[in-house]
Amino acid sequence: MCTVCGYGEGDTQIEGHDHQHDHDHSEHLHHDHGEQHGHTHDYGLGPAHAHAPGMTQSRMVQIEQDILSKNNQYAAANRRYFQEHGILGLNLVSSPGSGKTTLLTRTIDDLQPDFAIAVIEGDQQTTNDAERIRATGVKALQINTGKGCHLDGHMVGHALETLKPEEGSLLFIENVGNLVCPAAFDLGEAHKVAILSVTEGEDKPLKYPDMFHAADLMLLNKIDLLPYLSFDVERCIAYAQQVNPRIKVIQLSATTGEGMQAWYQWIAVTRQIVLVGHPALAV
Amino acid sequence: MHEMSLCEGVLLALEENAISQGYKRVKTVWLEIGALSGVEPEAMYFGFDVVMNETLADGARLEIIHLPGEAWCMQCSQSVQVSARYEACPECGSYQLHVTGGEEMRIKELEVD
Numbered sequence: 444m445c446t447v448c449g450y451g452e453g454d455t456q457i458e459g460h461d462h463q464h465d466h467d468h469s470e471h472l473h474h475d476h477g478e479q480h481g482h483t484h485d486y487g488l489g490p491a492h493a494h495a496p497g498m499t500q501s502r503m504v505q506i507e508q509d510i511l512s513k514n515n516q517y518a519a520a521n522r523r524y525f526q527e528h529g530i531l532g533l534n535l536v537s538s539p540g541s542g543k544t545t546l547l548t549r550t551i552d553d554l555q556p557d558f559a560i561a562v563i564e565g566d567q568q569t570t571n572d573a574e575r576i577r578a579t580g581v582k583a584l585q586i587n588t589g590k591g592c593h594l595d596g597h598m599v600g601h602a603l604e605t606l607k608p609e610e611g612s613l614l615f616i617e618n619v620g621n622l623v624c625p626a627a628f629d630l631g632e633a634h635k636v637a638i639l640s641v642t643e644g645e646d647k648p649l650k651y652p653d654m655f656h657a658a659d660l661m662l663l664n665k666i667d668l669l670p671y672l673s674f675d676v677e678r679c680i681a682y683a684q685q686v687n688p689r690i691k692v693i694q695l696s697a698t699t700g701e702g703m704q705a706w707y708q709w710i711a712v713t714r715q716i717v718l719v720g721h722p723a724l725a726v
Numbered sequence: 727m728h729e730m731s732l733c734e735g736v737l738l739a740l741e742e743n744a745i746s747q748g749y750k751r752v753k754t755v756w757l758e759i760g761a762l763s764g765v766e767p768e769a770m771y772f773g774f775d776v777v778m779n780e781t782l783a784d785g786a787r788l789e790i791i792h793l794p795g796e797a798w799c800m801q802c803s804q805s806v807q808v809s810a811r812y813e814a815c816p817e818c819g820s821y822q823l824h825v826t827g828g829e830e831m832r833i834k835e836l837e838v839d
C-alpha cells in the first residue's frame with residue numbers, strides 16, 4: 444500500500460504500480476500528499492482509552508463539505524494535468540457488456556494512424572480488457588477495483604503516473620460496467636460518454652437518469668441487431684433528452700462499423716477544443 | 727453499493743477535519759441529502775455503520791436531513807417541486823425543467839469530542 448496516501452488499502456490493484464516497494468511519493472505529481480489521509484484505526488478504541496479530564500465535552504463543528512469533495516480534488520488535479528498536456532480524457536460508462544471494449548479496439552484501429560492513444564481499463568477482476576487493447580498496439584493499463592464498482596479520481600491519478608499518456612493524446616477510460624456510481628465520481632475527464640446497446644431496452648435512460656444526465660454524448664451501439672429486436676430508437680433518444688436536453692446521440696455498430704465516422708468526427712472536434720492554447724500539438 | 731463509497735468519502739472528510747479541528751471522536755454526523763442525489767437513505771445508514779466501524783466515528787449516529795427536488799420550469803416561469811430527474815412539470819407537463827436544488831450530498835455538521 445502507498446504509505447503516504449493510504450492508497451491500495453482496499454483490494455484495488457493497478458498494473459505496474461507496485462505498492463510493496465516504498466516508492467518516493469515526490470513523484471506523485473497529481474495529488475498533494477502533504478496531508479495525511481490514511482485510515483488510522485487507533486482512535487479511542489475500547490473503554491480502556493482514557494479521555495483526558497475536561498476533554499469529554501461534546502461540541503458542534505460546522506463542516507459544510509460535499510461528501511465527494513476528496514474525490515473532486517483528485518479529479519481536479521487530473522483535469523489540470525490533462526489541460527497542461529493537451530490530453531482529451533473521455534470517461535466511457537455503460538452497463539456490463541454494452542460493447543465498450545469492442546468500440547475501443549475498433550476506434551483505436553481506425554484512429555491510431557492520426558492520434559497518439561492511451562487507455563485506462565477499469566474492471567472488478569480481470570485484465571482481459573487491457574490485453575484486448577494492448578493487442579492493438581497502444582498503451583493500456585488495467586485497474587482492478589475488486590469489490591469497488593466504479594473508478595475514482597484517486598485511482599486514475601495513480602494510473603496516470605504509470606501510464607504517462609503522450610502530449611496531445613486521446614485518453615480513453617473504460618469505467619467499470621455500472622450505470623449507477625460512475626455518474627457521481629468525476630475522474631477529471633472532459634466528457635462522460637454513455638454507451639447503450641439496443642439489446643438493453645429503450646427505457647435505460649429513465650431507469651438510470653443520473654448517468655444519462657451526466658453524459659454529454661450517448662452512443663447507441665449494436666444497431667446491426669435492430670432488425671431482430673423491437674427496440675424503439677426514437678423513443679430511446681426522447682427518453683435520453685428528457686433527462687438531459689443537451690445530450691448528443693450517435694447510432695453505431697462497433698462490429699459492422701456503421702456510424703463510426705460520426706463518433707470519430709465528434710472526437711476530432713472535441714479534441715480541437717482541448718488543444719486551444721496548445722498550437723504545437725494541433726494537427 | 728454506491729452508498730458504501732459515499733460513506734468512505736464521509737470518513738475521509740472526517741479524518742481530515744479531525745486533524746484540522748483537533749478532535750478525536752465523532753458522535754453524530756448530519757448529512758444533507760437531496761431528493762435527486764440518487765442516494766438511498768436506508769443503504770446509507772447501513773453503509774455508515776459498516777464503514778465507521780473501528781474508526782474515529784465508531785458507533786456514531788447518522789442523521790439525514792432530506793432536501794426536496796426543485797426545478798425552474800421554463801414554460802410556466804416558476805419554481806416547482808420534482809421528485810425525480812425525468813419528471814415533467816407538475817403544473818404544465820413540460821420537460822423543459824432546470825434542476826435548481828435536490829442534488830446535494832453534503833456533510834453539514836458534526837458533534838465531536
Ligand SMILES: Nc1nc2c(ncn2[C@@H]2O[C@H](COP(=O)(O)OP(=O)(O)OP(=O)(O)O)[C@@H](O)[C@H]2O)c(=O)[nH]1
Nearest residue numbers: 538539540541542543544545620664665696697698
Ligand atoms: N452485434 C453486435 N455485438 C456487439 C457490438 N459491440 C459489441 N458487441 C458484442 O457484445 C459483447 C460485449 O462486448 P464488450 O466490448 O466486451 O463489452 P464491454 O462493455 O466492454 O463489457 P464489460 O467490460 O464486461 O462491461 C461481445 O460479445 C461483443 O462482440 C455491436 O455493435 N454489435
Ligand SMILES: [Mg+2]
Nearest residue numbers: 543544572617
Ligand atoms: Mg470491457
Ligand SMILES: [Zn+2]
Nearest residue numbers: 445450462601
Ligand atoms: Zn503509489
Ligand SMILES: [Zn+2]
Nearest residue numbers: 445448450474
Ligand atoms: Zn495517492
Ligand SMILES: [Zn+2]
Nearest residue numbers: 592593624728
Ligand atoms: Zn461504485
Ligand SMILES: [Zn+2]
Nearest residue numbers: 799802815818
Ligand atoms: Zn411548468
